[in-house]
Amino acid sequence: MNSKPTSGSTLTRFNDQVQDRTSAVISRIHVSHGAGRMVLLVLIAFTFFTALNPSVFLSLLNLQNIALASPEIGIIALAMMLAMLTGGIDLSLVSIANLSAIAMSTLYATVAADNPAMAEELMPVLILVGIAVGLVGGLINGFLISYVGITPILATLGTMQIYNGIAIAWTGGRTLYGSPESLTVIGQATVAGIPVLFVMFVLVAIAIGVVINKTPVGLKIQLQGANPIAARYSGINSHVVLMSTYVVAGLLGGLGGVFFLARNPTASADYGASYVLLVIVIAVLGGTNPNGGFATVSGVVLATLTLQIVSSGFTAIRLSSSEYAIAQGVILIVVMVADQVTWRRRRRRAPTRARVLASRT
Amino acid sequence: MTSPTSTYAQAPVLQVRDIVKTYGGVTALSGVSLDLVAGEVHCLAGENGCGKSTLIKIISGAEKPDSGEIIIDGIAHTAMNPSAAIKSGIQVIYQDFSLFPNLSVAENIVLTAAVAERKRIYSRRVSRPSAKAIVDELGLTLDLDADVVNLSVADKQLTAICRALVHDARIIVMDEPTTALTHTEVERLFALVETLRGRGVALMFVSHKLDEVLAVSQRVTILRSGKHVITSPSSEFDRRSIAKHMTGRDINDARVVSTLAADTPIVLDVEALGLRGAYTDISFALRRGEILGLTGLLGSGRTEIAESLFGASPAEQGTVRVDGEVVSLRSIDNAIAAGIGYVPEDRLSQGLFMEKSIADNMIAGSLDSHRTRWGGLDTGKVRATIQRLFDRLHIKAPNVSAPVRSLSGGNAQRVVLAKWLANKPKILMLNGPTVGVDVGSKEEILDILRGEAAGGMSIIVISDDAPELVASCHRVLVIRQGHLVHTLEAEDITVNTILERMAE
Numbered sequence: 001m002n003s004k005p006t007s008g009s010t011l012t013r014f015n016d017q018v019q020d021r022t023s024a025v026i027s028r029i030h031v032s033h034g035a036g037r038m039v040l041l042v043l044i045a046f047t048f049f050t051a052l053n054p055s056v057f058l059s060l061l062n063l064q065n066i067a068l069a070s071p072e073i074g075i076i077a078l079a080m081m082l083a084m085l086t087g088g089i090d091l092s093l094v095s096i097a098n099l100s101a102i103a104m105s106t107l108y109a110t111v112a113a114d115n116p117a118m119a120e121e122l123m124p125v126l127i128l129v130g131i132a133v134g135l136v137g138g139l140i141n142g143f144l145i146s147y148v149g150i151t152p153i154l155a156t157l158g159t160m161q162i163y164n165g166i167a168i169a170w171t172g173g174r175t176l177y178g179s180p181e182s183l184t185v186i187g188q189a190t191v192a193g194i195p196v197l198f199v200m201f202v203l204v205a206i207a208i209g210v211v212i213n214k215t216p217v218g219l220k221i222q223l224q225g226a227n228p229i230a231a232r233y234s235g236i237n238s239h240v241v242l243m244s245t246y247v248v249a250g251l252l253g254g255l256g257g258v259f260f261l262a263r264n265p266t267a268s269a270d271y272g273a274s275y276v277l278l279v280i281v282i283a284v285l286g287g288t289n290p291n292g293g294f295a296t297v298s299g300v301v302l303a304t305l306t307l308q309i310v311s312s313g314f315t316a317i318r319l320s321s322s323e324y325a326i327a328q329g330v331i332l333i334v335v336m337v338a339d340q341v342t343w344r345r346r347r348r349r350a351p352t353r354a355r356v357l358a359s360r361t
Numbered sequence: 362m363t364s365p366t367s368t369y370a371q372a373p374v375l376q377v378r379d380i381v382k383t384y385g386g387v388t389a390l391s392g393v394s395l396d397l398v399a400g401e402v403h404c405l406a407g408e409n410g411c412g413k414s415t416l417i418k419i420i421s422g423a424e425k426p427d428s429g430e431i432i433i434d435g436i437a438h439t440a441m442n443p444s445a446a447i448k449s450g451i452q453v454i455y456q457d458f459s460l461f462p463n464l465s466v467a468e469n470i471v472l473t474a475a476v477a478e479r480k481r482i483y484s485r486r487v488s489r490p491s492a493k494a495i496v497d498e499l500g501l502t503l504d505l506d507a508d509v510v511n512l513s514v515a516d517k518q519l520t521a522i523c524r525a526l527v528h529d530a531r532i533i534v535m536d537e538p539t540t541a542l543t544h545t546e547v548e549r550l551f552a553l554v555e556t557l558r559g560r561g562v563a564l565m566f567v568s569h570k571l572d573e574v575l576a577v578s579q580r581v582t583i584l585r586s587g588k589h590v591i592t593s594p595s596s597e598f599d600r601r602s603i604a605k606h607m608t609g610r611d612i613n614d615a616r617v618v619s620t621l622a623a624d625t626p627i628v629l630d631v632e633a634l635g636l637r638g639a640y641t642d643i644s645f646a647l648r649r650g651e652i653l654g655l656t657g658l659l660g661s662g663r664t665e666i667a668e669s670l671f672g673a674s675p676a677e678q679g680t681v682r683v684d685g686e687v688v689s690l691r692s693i694d695n696a697i698a699a700g701i702g703y704v705p706e707d708r709l710s711q712g713l714f715m716e717k718s719i720a721d722n723m724i725a726g727s728l729d730s731h732r733t734r735w736g737g738l739d740t741g742k743v744r745a746t747i748q749r750l751f752d753r754l755h756i757k758a759p760n761v762s763a764p765v766r767s768l769s770g771g772n773a774q775r776v777v778l779a780k781w782l783a784n785k786p787k788i789l790m791l792n793g794p795t796v797g798v799d800v801g802s803k804e805e806i807l808d809i810l811r812g813e814a815a816g817g818m819s820i821i822v823i824s825d826d827a828p829e830l831v832a833s834c835h836r837v838l839v840i841r842q843g844h845l846v847h848t849l850e851a852e853d854i855t856v857n858t859i860l861e862r863m864a865e
Contacts, residue, residue, distance in 0.1 A: 210737075214737050214738050214740070215736060215737050215738055216728035216729055216731070216732060216736075216738055219721065219724070219725075219728055219738065220728060222717070222721070223714055223717065223721065223725050226714040226715075226716060226717050227710070227713070227714045227715070229710055229711050230710070230711055230712055230713055230714055230725075231714075231725070232673075232693065233673070233693070233703065233705050233711045233712065234725040234726040234780060235693050235694065235697040235726050235784075236725065236726075236728075237693075237694055293714070293716060293717065294716070
């Protein structure tokens, strides 16, 4: 080694690099254990219901139904995940989605009363209106949370009531019927047997994943959630970060409303009332830390699928929706218990590593 | 090693013998022995991670040793448990004091003893006098009815000591008791320690501050990497020899300061800065490549001045110029835009994202300067910055994706420093840059600062660690009760002058 110091050190450096990369990969797998765990859960749920009632559960119709019901919940769960990533929560998302669907349906019905053909052509505009409703809802949430400084759970509890109240007053509590034919066609279309809505959901999820992990603002969102004080002292502007988070969450809520209407040409103030808590369950199940700082998009997508599989599985074996609610709770608690165990083990390991380092000093 | 019992006629109240403790495959303690004698202060010194905390945990019963024994009053135990330790009169006062902030001083002093005696009903009428008795006996001035949350750190500590005595403590272990105390408060604590010695209490001080180790103790035991290095009367040590035993090498604390040319341009010019309730009429100039010390007791306003310059709590009066241009520092964004960076005082809560990776922590302050044209993160550039700083600051970690929680104090502080160096500020302020950092790392961090200053960065070190100021600063400003009272230069900068001017 002494005779050839250069090649020796190059080799050492190369070795170090290989080791660094390997351990980086390993730790990345460890970090996204939310996703790995969810793959396992999806498989377990799938196998379980296949075993119980293969003829019904494995039918193409049932599988398509799972893929068709997931996007609207999944997209709101992604929005919830974003809010939780900053250490907050957004309870108003489902209300925003309903308000968006109602606005679209009302606008369509008003135009259609005079000119049905024109109303039909209005479809892209309607989608923009739906998303704009989400944008406004998100702006209000973001303003209250980041500039006024209200705790997210209280701010969005308030706006949830407001948005929901507006929806009820607007519709008079009735269910609205009416949506452009073309939107319904999109809602029922499939590409290679996969519903278009599901493909859109996956695309949105990928976009969110890129934003969180590969852009400055995404990293700021994570850091803001991990430690708001340190974020402040690192020059991260919490106003901007929170504002953009809740605006994006609102946009996703508005998009959820578009999905509602595409799947089912009706809109009402009380649609998806059970979704509020369901999306929290999905977000947390998917590995989102409710204290902020940690979340994986793939985990949330897979958690959405798991709960849909369980839901349709329960239908396939003729269990009621209340029994499905129990199952949701059980899954959440079992996964949380497993989480606690692994966290504790990690904590126990952490000081050891510090000691290894210290002893090297 | 000389047998301590030959020097001291009294039998030790507590002995630990050949304690071995391993975590996983790592040895935290390998065969450590130690005696505590009534009426004696025994200092346990060593760098961070040398096994001091593990030894305390074993004595207090929080951890069980793999082998070895703990002998109390001649009775050998293979392990302690917390309640047995308290019953045998062992009290540990941790750094956070474990007090109840919402209860009064009297309640804090008495309550845990009442709980330990399994009293079912707590009576304020009965408990207050017993709290008062202890406080009076020690000759302390403590407001028994004040809520602990409102107390100063020093008073919280006194409360914790009183609480230990209510438990009839015969052995008191204090973990880093002086880290948050000012010069005068340390003296007050040392006076109290003398009183306790007079009462026949055996005290163990755990510390890595060399001066106080020598000032307060009769004997010193030094650990390094889990091994017992030496136990001797403190009169046989000086700063240098303790540091050498702790680190295993010679420590150079000589003054190493570059010379600044007379025409070096002024980078930061502060004029008549004021903030009500914090400081008034502060004016000074900072030159390019200069390291300026800002010192004073805790609460003197030194931290507030720095926080104002960083825009975290903006000043109400005065003007600040950076490179001759007047800048408005109303927010942290303003300060960063003006080229000012700040390593805050409380590393754990203000400086670091503990659960996040080293890489994320290092890049947290400079995300916007690592953009691609499309607004995404330039991963290649990010990786280059991180690797450069990781190597430059000699951060000891398996790789940059390890969570910061797994790092020692010295390495964690380097990560905070790296976050700011990645931002390339013109002016970097560091508040307590080496608090809770071991001696070896401390020297290296100061070297890094010297290097940055030589590269043209202007640095302000806010600290009450006099030796550190002497070792690194061109000039030292002394703040007292919100006023700039002295500016020390050149030969005037010595440990003694700094301490005197601070506490005048």
